[in-house]
Structures are given as structure tokens and as C-alpha cells.
Amino acid sequence: MVMHHHWRAGFIPVRLHLCDDVLCADSEDAFQTLKVLDLLKWLAAIGVKSVCLYDAKGVLKEGKDVVGSWLKSGNLSNGNTNDAMDEQKMHLEFVSFSDGKLAIAKAANHLTKLYLDAHTEKQKFTEPDLTDALKAIGGKPDPDLMLVYEPARCNMGFPAWRIRYTEIVHMGPLKSMKFGALIKSIYRFTSVHQNYGK
Amino acid sequence: MVEELMEQQNTDRMKLSERMGSFLRKCVYHVLRIGSIPTHIAFIMDGNRRYAKKHNLGEGAGHKAGYLALMNMLRYCYELEVKYVTIYAFSIDNFKRQPEEVESTLKLIHEKIEELIKEESIVNRFGIRIHFIGNLDLLSDPIRLSAERAMKATASNSKAVLSICIAYTSTDEILNAVQEACEEVIALDNSCNHGRKVIDVEDIEKHMYMAIAPDPDIIIRTSGETRLSNFLLWQSGSSLLYTLKALWPEIGFLNLIGVIIDYQRHFGYLEETKQKQS
Numbered sequence A: 001m002v003m004h005h006h007w008r009a010g011f012i013p014v015r016l017h018l019c020d021d022v023l024c025a026d027s028e029d030a031f032q033t034l035k036v037l038d039l040l041k042w043l044a045a046i047g048v049k050s051v052c053l054y055d056a057k058g059v060l061k062e063g064k065d066v067v068g069s070w071l072k073s074g075n076l077s078n079g080n081t082n083d084a085m086d087e088q089k090m091h092l093e094f095v096s097f098s099d100g101k102l103a104i105a106k107a108a109n110h111l112t113k114l115y116l117d118a119h120t121e122k123q124k125f126t127e128p129d130l131t132d133a134l135k136a137i138g139g140k141p142d143p144d145l146m147l148v149y150e151p152a153r154c155n156m157g158f159p160a161w162r163i164r165y166t167e168i169v170h171m172g173p174l175k176s177m178k179f180g181a182l183i184k185s186i187y188r189f190t191s192v193h194q195n196y197g198k
Numbered sequence B: 001m002v003e004e005l006m007e008q009q010n011t012d013r014m015k016l017s018e019r020m021g022s023f024l025r026k027c028v029y030h031v032l033r034i035g036s037i038p039t040h041i042a043f044i045m046d047g048n049r050r051y052a053k054k055h056n057l058g059e060g061a062g063h064k065a066g067y068l069a070l071m072n073m074l075r076y077c078y079e080l081e082v083k084y085v086t087i088y089a090f091s092i093d094n095f096k097r098q099p100e101e102v103e104s105t106l107k108l109i110h111e112k113i114e115e116l117i118k119e120e121s122i123v124n125r126f127g128i129r130i131h132f133i134g135n136l137d138l139l140s141d142p143i144r145l146s147a148e149r150a151m152k153a154t155a156s157n158s159k160a161v162l163s164i165c166i167a168y169t170s171t172d173e174i175l176n177a178v179q180e181a182c183e184e185v186i187a188l189d190n191s192c193n194h195g196r197k198v199i200d201v202e203d204i205e206k207h208m209y210m211a212i213a214p215d216p217d218i219i220i221r222t223s224g225e226t227r228l229s230n231f232l233l234w235q236s237g238s239s240l241l242y243t244l245k246a247l248w249p250e251i252g253f254l255n256l257i258g259v260i261i262d263y264q265r266h267f268g269y270l271e272e273t274k275q276k277q278s
Helices: A002-009 A026-046 A064-071 A101-118 A127-136 A179-190 B002-032 B048-054 B061-079 B092-096 B099-117 B141-153 B170-191 B201-205 B253-265 B267-277
Strands: A015-019 A050-054 A090-095 A145-148 A167-170 B040-044 B084-091 B128-133 B160-168 B218-221 B240-243
Touching (some): A026 A064, A026 A179, A145 A179, B061 B084, B099 B141, B170 B201
Parallel strands (some): A015 A050, A015 A145, A145 A167
């Protein structure tokens, strides 16, 4: 199919963020995790190269093992940069609320320490300085597209520094997710023209 | 004589139409107040240039039409007793546009700031306090001085707040807050021998330009675009993000009502999200 060929050629977003708040009850966790795995399979089939999974509480982070066992089937990498990466594999990242504002506070402490330890003259920090500080404490690149699988369109506290120009699309609750809606959203994304304020 | 009479009749018709419009709006507000009214609404006013192109208007005409739409939106919000309204008037990124366009947009902003300070303007009618939010040092002296005069002139107004984001991006705001928090720690470190203070989220938040308002309940963007374009990123964690297909100069009363109804539908979920993040 032509569309399938385009995704493999790299016309698709490099980084895709899924926003899902997994509920507390065990059975809901299991159900939601299965849904997330289905979603990852669809994204892998479409050819998305990198996915960031976000939930405010960090339940998905804690449930990495479940996804890990699926990793072994060879479809995904676990984000460990020491592993040899097959170009066909999808890179996976897990993010929670603590990677947002708290990370900025950590980056601020990192910058202060660098300044004080270097005993330099008073310095005016720049945006690249803060970006580098965030990278130093584990920050990753900005997602191009955010798919929100929640009752309302809300970014749920996803790290603010990373969504400056991210397209944010509401997909409805995870339990009602449809492959057709996913394809439509990604297709619409490819036709968006950004002028970045110009 | 006949012409004067016709003009008088037209004026009377317009006044009657305005009074009827106002009465109908009050009826709608009465119904809406059964549910929750947002405390803070933010607008990304996108589509002025596309509007001008769509209607074959001259340079700057889109922004002028956008200003009229803004005045209407502010009136509706304050009539509905939304206490805080924030608008994205000019981004730091917008300085990258063609110099003539930047100059004409900033000139229009300057004119409108001067109008806002006047006694009969919407600002004094609704008791609105104005804040200019952003890196104001990037603005020319005349505009910055007008902005400072507007803030001073409205400092005693207390019924509502209008935050005008100009020379603003969220990343610049966050960076500025981080800078000020770091400078506090450095000053403390230089003045005493106790252990180094650790910066936490509250230390950064108190230095944000938008610390003068609660986080927005709703962020509305026009023209069908789905991104925040570096606007209120820090504050938007539990905001309802709403995209309207209408271009900014086309936005009207019914659009606002539709957004409020959607907000009320999701109010419980949004409040829960806010609690989880606090």
C-alpha cells in the first residue's frame, strides 16, 4: 500500500507521545496495559520510529516489564542506548509527571552547581543551557505529535519544555481506540504546515 | 433633514439591537451559571493574516479585525464573570517575521494599548487590571512605556484581570524563572556558610511571569491548529485545550458558549486532573 510505503520512508513523525492515565484498580491496569500493547502494535505496523508513553502517576513506567516481554519478540527496543539498535525497531520511552516540573527544578539545581563550582562571573542562562541541563539529567527530544487517549483534550502535565510546537490531538478514551482514527490523526499530522511563529 | 432623520433611525435601531443582544446574552449566562464558570480562559488569537488573505484585505487589516473580535470576546468573558483572561498577543518567535509586518503589528498594539487606558474603554467599564506578560525589554521604548503606563493606570482595578502576553514564549518564561531562582541560591550561597539551598518547583513557580493568575481552566486556539506554540506550557497541565476551526476575527459569542459547555461537561475530570498534579 502506498501509505505503508511512505511511513517506512520516514514521512511520519519521528517521535509520538501517547498520553494515558492508567487507573488504580488492578483489573483496570491489566486492561489498560493490553490496550497500550495493541496501540504499540498498530504504531509499529504503521512504521512510527519512536514512542513516548506518558501517564501522570508513572504506572506505565512501573509496568515496563510487561512491555519488556513484548520487546523480546523483537519489535521494540527498550530505550537502552547501549544496545545495538536495529533500524526497523521502534524506540520506547516511559514518562510521568515527575519528569515535568520536577525535572526543571533538577535542571535548575544542575545549572546552579555548574556555575558555583566553576566560580565564574555572573552568567545569564540561555534556552540551550537549560535544554543541555535537562539532557544531562535524562531529558529526551520533543515529540512531534501527542495523541491524548483521555476523556478530554488535556496534556495532563506532560513535561512542558518538550511540547513547544507539538501537535496535540484528542483521540477519546483508550478503551474506545480505533485503528482508523489513529491512521487519520497521523495522516492529518503529515499535512500540517508549521511556520514556528514566522 | 430627511437624511438626519434616517441617520437617527439607524442609530436607534442599532441601540435597540444592542440592548436586545445584551438581554439575550444575559439569559444565556443565567443558564450557564447553573454549571461551573471557568475562572481563567486563555486565547491564542490565530488566523488574522489568513482572514485578511481570505477577504482580500490590505496589510494589517486582519489584525485590526482581530482587535474587534478581541474586544467582543473580552466583553463576553467579563459579562460571564470570568475573572482572568489571558491573550497571546505577540510571541518572541513573531519577531522573525518580515520587518514591515512586525513594525505594523507592534504599531497597532501600541495604538490599542493607548486606547485601553482611556476612561471610557472596556477596561474601566469592567474594572479590569491589566498585566503585560513577557520579556518587555525586547520591546521598543514607546511600547514598553505605554505598557507600563497601562499597568499603573489600572493597578487599582480589582474586578477582573487581563494578561496580555507580548514578547512572550513559555520557554523564555521558564528560563527567566529558573534564572531568578538560581540567582537567589547564588546570593544565599555567597552570604552564608550553611548548606546550599536546593531549588524546588515552588521556587521556580513564584518567579514565573504568570504567577499573577491561577492556571488557565481553558486554552482556546482558533484557526484549527492543535499546538500550543510555546504558550502557557507550564500552566496548561490541567487545562482543557480547545481548538476552534474559525479564524480569530471570525470568533463569536456562540463559539465561546460552545467551549464553556464542553468545559462544564468535563469539569469533574479536569478537577480530578488538577488535584492529581497538586
